[in-house]
């Protein structure tokens with residue numbers, strides 16, 4: 001790694017970013033908008049200079065380096081995951097980054113904890129659309145993100161006398177958003193325990209009991225499962241701060257978590273497109289949008305902006321990722337921008353998020369007739385080289401059909417799917433209990449009832 005990159009990843013650089021973030025927290029709304037505008041123009045210039053895709057795309061819309069200072073975000077076309085993935089090699093700002101290489105990189109389990117080319121953090125998702133997305137962060141991008149989450153979300157207490165202890169529950173065996181960020185905190189300040197959401201629950205409970213985290217973070221569904229264990233009495237931890245992200249945290253879940261730990265969970269909105277977009281403050285109202293490093297918009301189906309209080313699709317512009325710029329990128333989430341701020345003192349405006357679609361758990365009968373689940377996130381993040389789209393249909397109680405759309409090498413892709421599926425079943429001790437078949441198809445249509453893609457279809461006894 002070059003000296004410059006080492007500096008960008010250094011604690012010193014992170015401390016400087018924390019200072020900038022802290023400063024933004026004391027700004028007025030107008031000052032924040034000014035800062036946002038400056039960062040937006042800087043990002044736009046960078047994208048037009050270094051990204052072949054953006055240069056060409058914006059040229060078509062009459063936008064170039066000469067007239068850039070007059071441009072507002074609303075003058076630009078909206079993009080989405082499909083456009084980003086189709087134009088990947090031309091969109092990224094470093095010609096060293098190649099989609100084909102990254103696909104091979106993320107599918108190799110031995111490289112799960114490595115940086116791509118020893119430099120880039122790679123995060124992948126398929127999300128609820130079933131379409132795979134890859135997002136790359138360079139050293140400085142990554143440090144801004146770490147500083148942001150540290151300052152505004154995890155808010156870990158730092159002591160010189162002993163390390164802060166925190167645990168993360170989620171998928172931990174790949175380049176997933178949560179674990180990539182959680183594991184990357186400085187070792188001299190933090191003691192970190194990763195807890196595998198796909199492992200047997202009783203083992204997680206034992207490890208957590210001996211670790212005793214002060215901060216518990218992870219997938220909302222994972223923290224909820226732990227809360228149920230705490231209420232049963234098997235788990236006996238006393239976290240002081242709880243942060244939930246990834247899957248939806250419903251009011252009922254939040255209440256159960258509070259009942260179990262006497263701590264109200266902080267709901268944190270993060271996605272692979274930006275791992276630190278918005279979070280609740282300690283007053284637990286809406287999500288504060290971190291608009292010093294993002295632009296948030298809410299638009300209607302026809303592309304017009306929604307009025308405050310009206311639901312719309314969230315469109316984000318990431319102002320810190322100079323490696324893979326995302327400018328006016330439409331997320332899969334629906335939000336309602338609020339007119340009224342929050343009384344906590346943060347200048348960041350607030351949105352409420354419409355509960356995302358909850359994917360379903362698949363339940364199977366395991367050894368000794370006990371029930372065992374496969375967590376939906378495992379299937380949402382089912383990444384295999386050559387696999388374009390997948391759907392999991394539970395056709396019988398202990399039988400699955402995997403509908404798969406593939407591209408490229410058929411045999412290699414099928415064997416990749418098989419390996420990944422076996423791995424998931426093995427972890428849950430279900431390998432000899434659950435049967436599955438792989439069904440290669442041309443396309444997987446959306447659910448005719450909802451018009452939306454259905455990734456998981458559980459077995460319903462009739």
Ligand SMILES: [Zn+2]
Nearest residue numbers: 281283342344
């Ligand atoms: Zn607040």
